[in-house]
Amino acid sequence: MNTKLILVEGIPGSGKTSTAEYISSYLNRKNIANELFKEGNLDHPADYESTACLSKDEYYKIQSQLKSDKKSLTDYIIKNDDDYLIEYGKLYHDKKINISDEILNQLTDSDIYNLTPVKHSHVIKDKWIKFAKKAVTQEQVNIFECCFLQNPLTTMMAYHNTSKDYIIKHVKELEQIISELNPLLILLEPKNIEEQFDRVKKERSEEWLNFVIDYVTNQSYGQENNLNGYSGLIEFYQDLAELELNIFSKLKMRKILIKDPNSNWEQNYQRTKWPDGHPTIEVN
Structure with missing residues (x-):
């Protein structure tokens, strides 16, 4: 196996969990030791949840x-x-x-995600450093969902309205921290964000939707940009997706961009293994 860390990223409903689970299942079939850490895991080795x-x-x-x-x-x-x-x-x-x-x-x-951007970045990077030092000695692949891009971008944008330059700097510093793990980043890019959320809001609870709307419209970014209600949520995630793509283009790690992930799951799953005909997840 030529990587020890696979990062699956994308906005809510883009298919991160399904993709991460598929990769873990694929590695299990190949008898490659791996551990999947989903969003919300209280024992996440590189991120903080409810801390x-x-x-x-x-x-x-x-x-x-x-x-x-x-x-x-x-x-x-x-x-x-x-x-x-x-x-x-x-x-x-x-x-x-x-x-x-x-x-x-x-x-x-x-909560750590409510700290000032500078303090938050310091605390988060410290945990990533500790994770990377341990992971490089382990014979397993770690699969992370949404903690490399979505979590820090959502917090720094929505809660603090942090400058894009600072957010990019934070993510590139994380990239440097994990470089010895030869990471692979998979970014799921929806074709149409409004259509995606129209679908997601039917699948998830009204409580979830109201929480997300409140978080992204009633914090610093939403207030500064006059975001309101469901349309404000769409506008926020359009801006976030644009920043994700900007950061994605600047990263030097191995990466796969999957556009319109919900259109053909089987074809997209195959891309996580053999993008452009070249093995990405290799078995030695």
């Missing part, structure tokens, strides 16, 4: 508010330089710990 970043004072304030055994909290704490990272997603599901809605809201507000 708060607190200062020492903020951490001890939260700890003092808990009504349970303080020692049990340490199972969900990661000390990172001067920061205290609290895995509140795992903490919430631990029945031994009594965590109130008030504390949970405080932790959610301090």
Whole structure:
């Protein structure tokens, strides 16, 4: 196997999960060790999911508010330089710990994806560095869904309205960090974003749709660009997809661009293995 990391990217509904699952299944059939990390995985080795970043004072304030055994909290704490990272997603599901809605809201507000762009970038890159150092020694392929482009782009654009130059710089620094893993990037580019979301909103819950609309229209980018409602969501993801393609063109890693991914799944799956007639996922 000539790569240790496969990155599957694209906006919501473009087929990231199906593509990542297909690649994992293909590698299993070839008896190639691999591990698939989907969006939302609380044990993701390179990304953070439902994790708060607190200062020492903020951490001890939260700890003092808990009504349970303080020692049990340490199972969900990661000390990172001067920061205290609290895995509140795992903490919430631990029945031994009594965590109130008030504390949970405080932790959610301090989520790593709510940090300033500079702080967020620093914390995220630190975890990617740790992942890359470990992964290069392992005999397996890691398959990541949406944490290389979609997550940072959505956060930096929607939440902070960060400059495109800074976002590009962040992603190119991630590319450098993982270079020894000989990564492969697969980007799924929908033919028509509005048609895609018209389909996706029928497949997913109304709660999901309302959350996404609120996130991308009522934060800094949406307010600055006067985005509203469903049409604002479409406009945001059109802008994000354009930036994704811009970044994609600048990256030096091996990459595959799959246009209109929903048109012919079988043909697109084959491209993840043999784009342009040349093996991409090779078996030694």
